[in-house]
Amino acid sequence: xxxxxxxxxxxxxxxxxxxxxxxxxxxxxxxxxxxxxxxxxxxxxxxxxxxxxxxxxxxxxxxxxxxxxxxxxxxxxxxxxxxxxxxxxxxxxxxxxxxxxxxxxxxxxxx
Amino acid sequence: xxxxxxxxxxxxxxxxxxxxxxxxxxxxxxxxxxxxxxxxxxxxxxxxxxxxxxxxxxxxxxxxxxxxxxxxxxxxxxxxxxxxxxxxxxxxxxxxxxxxxxxxxxxxxx
Numbered sequence: 001x002x003x004x005x006x007x008x009x010x011x012x013x014x015x016x017x018x019x020x021x022x023x024x025x026x027x028x029x030x031x032x033x034x035x036x037x038x039x040x041x042x043x044x045x046x047x048x049x050x051x052x053x054x055x056x057x058x059x060x061x062x063x064x065x066x067x068x069x070x071x072x073x074x075x076x077x078x079x080x081x082x083x084x085x086x087x088x089x090x091x092x093x094x095x096x097x098x099x100x101x102x103x104x105x106x107x108x109x110x111x
Numbered sequence: 112x113x114x115x116x117x118x119x120x121x122x123x124x125x126x127x128x129x130x131x132x133x134x135x136x137x138x139x140x141x142x143x144x145x146x147x148x149x150x151x152x153x154x155x156x157x158x159x160x161x162x163x164x165x166x167x168x169x170x171x172x173x174x175x176x177x178x179x180x181x182x183x184x185x186x187x188x189x190x191x192x193x194x195x196x197x198x199x200x201x202x203x204x205x206x207x208x209x210x211x212x213x214x215x216x217x218x219x220x221x
Contacts, residue, residue: 004154031207042115042198042211043155055206091154098143098207102154 002026004103006092012109018080021106025073025094031055032069033100034077035091043091049075082110113138113203117212124219127188132215134199135181143202144182145209146175148195155198189219 005024013019025032030051035043046065048056051072060067064083069075079086087110093100118133136144143162147155159168161177168175172193174185184197196216200209 040213042200042213044211045208048206048208050206056204056208093154095207098202099145099157099160100207100209101157102147104152105154107152 004092004094004101006090006103006106008106009104010107010109012111013082015084015110016081018078019082019108020076020078021090021092021108023075023077023092023103025075025092026096026101029094029096029101030072031095032075033093033095034067034075035093037089037091037105039088046077079108082108084110086110113201113210115199115201115210115212117197117199117215119215120213121216122218124186124189124217126190126219126221129185129187129189131186132184132197132217133181134184134212136199136201138201138203138210141179141201142205144177145200145202146173146182146184147198147200149198149214150195158197186217189217191219191221193217194219 007022032049034046037043046060047067049069052069067077089105089107091105093102114137116135146158149155159175164179172187176183196214198214200211
């Protein structure tokens, strides 16, 4: 069974630029999550989708972050404009029941 | 506010030296507790789910236990390949939202 796919794996941008991350979940998983993981910390949930509806986006900085999940499958997370403090690993996960399976993440560096 | 605290922050073990990691939590209603392993440059890998106090799960050299206030991950006779960061997380709602601790970085030397 294929795992969660993410791209790109690495991205370096300057502050105030925009960036987008892509996630393809495990086939059949209705729930999709985006997390931000800052070095030395555990993952922090940004947004959770159930099929293509948002369940929880309470910790998403909505002035600069946006996410969508079209047709209940793939998802994109966008940051515009980026700030230095957005430097982190962005993880996508999907689940069928409560067990979440993570992709490899995208390491974002904002300079 | 729900909180998950892991200790120690880092642990250095000799190969074969057993030890335990702690995950303490304060949540309004525990629906489940999860353990993950994370290797450098990779996403967390699911290890165990525990749902009720007294429950135990085992996988190779790892054993997870759960009480009403905390969970332990016991590593028995560790090998260098057990080196990783171990994360615990609590399930905080019926939609599957997890709140993670900061992790314990384990290094096992030969």
